Amino acid sequence: MASQNVPAAQQSELVIVANTLPVRREEVDGELGWAQSPGGLVSALSPIVREAGGCWVGWTGGADDAPEPFRHEDILNVAVPVSEVEVAGSYQGMCNSTLWPLYHDAVRPPEYHRHWWNPYVAVNRRFAEEAARRTALGGRVWIQDYHLQLVPRMLRELRPDVSSGFFLHIPFPPIELFLRLPWRRAVLEGLLGADVIGFQTPAGAYNFTRLADRLIEAEPQGETIRYQGRDIRVGAFPISIDTDRYANAALSPEIRERAEQLQQLRRGRKIILSVDRLDYTKGIDLRLKAFLEWLGREDRSIRDAVMVQVAVPSRERISEYQILRRDVEELVGQINGEYGELGVVPVQYFRRNLPFEELIAFYLVADVMLVTPLCDGMNLVAKEYVATRLEDDGVLVLSEFAGAAAELPDALLVNPHDVNAMAATIEQAVTLDPEDGSRRMKAMREVVRRHSVHEWAAQFIEALV
Template identity: 55%
Template sequence: MSGTYQFVVVANRLPVDAAEDGGWTRSPGGLVTAVHPIVRRLGGAWVGWTGGADEEAEPFDFDGMHLHPVGLSARDIDRFYEGQSNATIWPLFHDAVEQPVHHREWREAYEAVNRRFADATAALAAEGATVWVHDYQLMLVPAMLREHRPDLRIGFFLHIPFPPVELFMQLPRRADLLRGLLGADLVGFQRPLAAQNFLQLTERLLGLSPKEDRVEVDGRTVTARAFPISIDVDEIEELANDPEVREQARHLRQELGDRRLLLGVDRLDYTKGIEQRLKAFHELLRDGTVTNEEAVLVQVATPSRLRVAQYQQLRDRVELEVGRINGEFGDVGRAPVHYLFQSRDRAELVAMYLAADVMVVSPLRDGMNLVAKEYVAARVDDGGALVLSEFTGAAAELDESFLVNPHDVEDLKRGMCAALAASPQDLAGRMRTMRAVVHEHTVDRWAKEFLDALADVS
C-alpha cells in the first residue's frame, strides 16, 4: 500500500530540534539547509528520529514538511546508534583510526532499526515517488525499501568516507551492508575514490561486473558517483557582513591581546586530529618557534557521543594536554591555549572565523569537512589562512590552502608555520581562489546535481 508523498527524505535525525516552549525549531546544518526547501516545495515528507529516548511522537507538519518520527528506545540508542553506527561503522569507515568494536547484538539492533525506517518510508511514499536516504546509520534501508516498493526511485548519499576494500572486508556480515546500498538506483559519495571502492567491492564480495560508474544487479542498474557536499555560502557571508558579528570578532581579538590567532573548530571526535594539533602547537612553543606572546590557539570542541567510551577517553586526553601546555608556557591571565568544550551558534563561529589569522583543519580522515568551507566563505575580506588536512574531501577543492599530513606532526608544524609566515598578498590570492570555488559549488547545487542524476539514472 502506497502513501501520498512524491518526495521523501530518510535520515537518522528529523530536521528539527525540541524548543524550550515545547514546540520545534529547525535544526542547523548543511543537510537540512539544502534539502528542507526541496521538501517544502514538493510538499514532501521527512522520516527520522527526534533525538530522544523512548519518545512516541506522532507525525506532524512543520514549515511545509510532513515529519514522521521513528522512535528509538534507550536500548536502540545504546546498540544501534552508539554501538553499531558509532563504535563499529564510524571508526572503520574513517580508516580505523580507532579500533572498531563488533557485537552481534549491535548488528541485530542495526537491522531492526533500519527495518523500522524502511517500513515507515514505504507507508508514506506515493506510487513512483523519489526517496533520498542519508548516511551510514541507514545503509540497509535502500534494499529493504526496494523489497516492498520496487516502484520507488531510491537515492542514497554517504556523508562520511567509504573505506578501501581491505578495511570493509573486516566487517561481520559485510555483504549485507553492500546489498543494502545496492537497493538504491544512485549511490552518492563525497569523493570519486569512495565510489570506486564501492564498485570494487561489488565484484569482490558479490561477483558482480561493474563497468565505469555502474553495476548490474537483479536486472537493475545501480550507479555510484561522487557528489561533493558544500555549504550555504549566502548565509555565511550574510553573517560575516553583520555589524554585530564583526564587532564580536573585534572584541575577541582585543581579549586575546596582540597575538596571532590559530583556530580549531571540531566535534570532539578522534577522527578530527585534535590531539595531533595540540601536540604540534606544544612543540612549536617548546622549540621557541612561536611564543605565548606571539601566538594563541583557540580550540572549540563541540561535545559529541558522550556515552561512548572512546569519546570519554579522548576528552580526558585532550584536557590533560591543554592543561600541560598552559601549565608549561602560560602566564597569569595569558594562556597559550583556550579550550572551549561547548557548542557555539553559527554567528559566534563566524565571528571566530573572522578573527582567526590561521584556521587549522587537520582531521586524520574526513568525508568532506564543511568547517574549512565555512571559514573560506566567511573571509569576505580575503584575509586569513587555511591549514588543511590532505585526508579531507575538501582538500581536492581547496588546494590553495596549506595542505598537511596530520599524521606527521612535523608536517603539521611546517604547515602552521608557513601559514603564519605567508605575506598578506600571498594569503589574499589563495583566499580569493578558494572563495571562487565555494561560490561555485554551493549546497543548493549539490542537492540539485544529486536529484537530477537520480532522475536520469532511474
C-alpha cells in the same frame, strides 16, 4: 504493498529518510514546541522538500519518542520510534562503535558485537517500512548516511516502483578495511538496493565499486554498476555549505561588533583557530602536540600566537570519547602550564557548542584556521571559514585526508599524522606572504561560491529522475 496503509492523496512524491528529523524540541515562552534543527543538510533539503510537498522520515533523538506525524514549516515530519534497547544497540553500538571507526580508516579499533546487529536491522526495517508507506507511486526517496545502509534494499523489496538514492556523508573505506566487517555482504547488498549511490569523493566511489566487483561480482561499467539486471549509478557528489548564509553573516554589524570584542584574545598575537566535534577522528590531540612543538622553537614564544580550540561535546556516553576528552584537556593544561605567563596563555580551550553568530565572529578574527582531521568525509568547517573571508585574507591549513582537500588544493595541505610537518606548516601559515595568502584564499572562495549545498542537493535529486 505497505503503501496501502496511507491514502494515496497523503503520500509524497519526494521523501527524505534520515537518522533524525529536521526539527528538534525547544521550549518557547514556557511551552514545548518544534524548531528547525541547525546544520547544512537541513537548510539544503528543507526548501526542496517543501516545494515538492514532500515528507521527512526520521527519529526525534529520544528513546520511545514517536509523536504522530506533524507539519512544521510546510514539511510533513514522520517520526520513527526507536526503543532504548535499539538506541544502545543500533546507534551507540553498531553505528558509533563499529561503522564510524571502521569507515574512518580504523583510527580507533572498531568493535564487532553480534548483539548490535539485530537492533541495527530492526531500526533500518522500521525506517524502510515508513518510507514505503509515505511515498507516492513512482516517487523518489533519498536516504542519508551510514545509520541506514540497509534501507535501500528493504525499500526496494517493499516498493519496487520508487526511485531511491543513498548518500554517505562519511568516508567509504578501502576494501581491505571493509572486509573486516562481519556483516559486509548484508551492508553491501543493502546499499545496492538504491538507484543512485553517492559519496563525498571519487575515492569513496572507487572503493565501493571495487568492493562490489570483488565481494558479489557485480559488473562495474564506468559510473554504473550492473547488478541483478539493474544499472546503479555510483559517483561523487561532494557536499558543500549555504555559502550566501555565511558570507552575509560575515557582513552583519552585530557579528562584526562581536568579532571586535574577540580581538582581546589577540594581545598582539596571531590567532590560530580550530573548531571540531570532540571526536578521535578530528586529530585534536596531534594538533595540540604540533602547536606545542611550534611553541618550543627557539624563535617562537606565546607572544607570537594564541591557539583557540573549540571542542563541541560529542557522544559523551561512549568510553572512547570520555578518554579523548581527558587526554585533550590534560594536553591543554600541559601546554598552558609549561608556556603560560601571568594573564597570558597559549591555548584558549572552549568545550561547548558555539551559536552560529559566535562561530562566525571567531572565523572573522582567525588569522589561521587549522582543520586537520585524521580522516573526514568532507569537513564543512574548512568551507565555512573560507566563505567568511570576504577580503581574501586568512590562511587555511587543511588535512590531506579531509574530503575538502580535493576541492581546496590552495589550502596549506598537511599530513595530520606527522607532528613535525604540522608544526612546520603552522610556521608557514603565520609567516605566509600576504599576496600568496590572498591568491590562495581568493581561489578557494571562488570554489566554495560556485558550489553551494543547494546545488549539491538539486544535483543529487536530479540524478534520481
